[in-house]
Amino acid sequence: MRRIAAEHGVAIEGLRGSGVAGRVTKRDLLAYLEGGAAPGATDQPVAAVAVPAADTHLPVATPWPGDVVEPMSKLRRLTFDHMAVAKRVAAHVTTVWEIDLTRVARVRARLRAEFEASSGQKLTYLPFILHAVVANLRRHPALNAATNGSDVIYRKRYNIGLAVALEPTGLIVPVIKHAEDLSLSGLAKAANDLAARARAKKLGPADTSDATFTITNFGTFGSIMGTPIIPVGTTAILGLGAIEKRPRVVAGADGDDVIAVRTCAYFSLSFDHRLVDGADADRFMGDVKRTLESVPDAGY
Secondary structure (H helix, E strand, C coil): CCCHHCCCCCCHHHHHCCCCHHHHCCHHHHHHEEEEEEEECCCCCCCCCCCCCCCCCCCCCCCCCCCCCCCCHHHHHHHHHHHHHHHHHEEEEEEEEEEECCCHHHHHHHHHHHHHHHHCCCCCHHHHHHHHHHHHCCCCHHHEEECCCCEECCCCCCCCCEEEEECCCCCCCCEECCCEEEHHHHHHHHHHHHHHHHHHHCCCHHHHHHCCEEEEEEHCCCCCCCCCCCCCHHHHHEEEECCCCEEEEEEECCEEEEEEEEEEEEEEEEECCCCHHHHHHHHHHHHHHHHHCCCCCCCC
């Protein structure tokens, strides 16, 4: 119950529960989140980050003749509440970098057949990105942190959330736990497994909790850039744009500038400016860029 409250920014202490001796029950919390009055709930604001069921200062949309009205699904309502809280509690800033993934593409092409034959799974660009992100989060601890009042919690575990779109509509974020302990192959297997189980609706609560940093890959749908919302309880999220071939000016063999076709993508990092300064975010992104643009031909 406390995990649910933390995810939605609700202070349990601010609720008057319906249980024995006024104890707040899970039913009370869920009723509050659903927007109705929880049994015995206080009429006072629960917390500074709590989202009211309706804002009386905003115009209310009403259906017109011919419109279709459907209640939100449970997943959509949870997403609705979480995103509203996340946007309110963090000072969002986004920095965007173009990253040349040509070397990654070459290494992936070399390893792909053997990896897929031995594992039975696809080798995408994502494991290379995960490997680079985790390596550089170690060097930039503010990006793998959380806040508790005026205290900063620097996480020593690197649990990477991966946003997965569900059909027909919805979003879920399974988490690769202890990503720092995994090789490229291990990261690939973990990411593929979580995505498959997410789409098959076979994830448990433990699979979607305790992320310390998140990656969302909207480039899968063709988007070249976005400004993702930072999940509650973390300080940053990395968005991956579409990976595509582009003309770039590079140094030729004789030192002159030449136009070459390179495999590139825009990476956008949204970060909480309350804790992470712009210089910190850009140093992290600069290191991620250098790591990916200089991946070794061997060593994975």
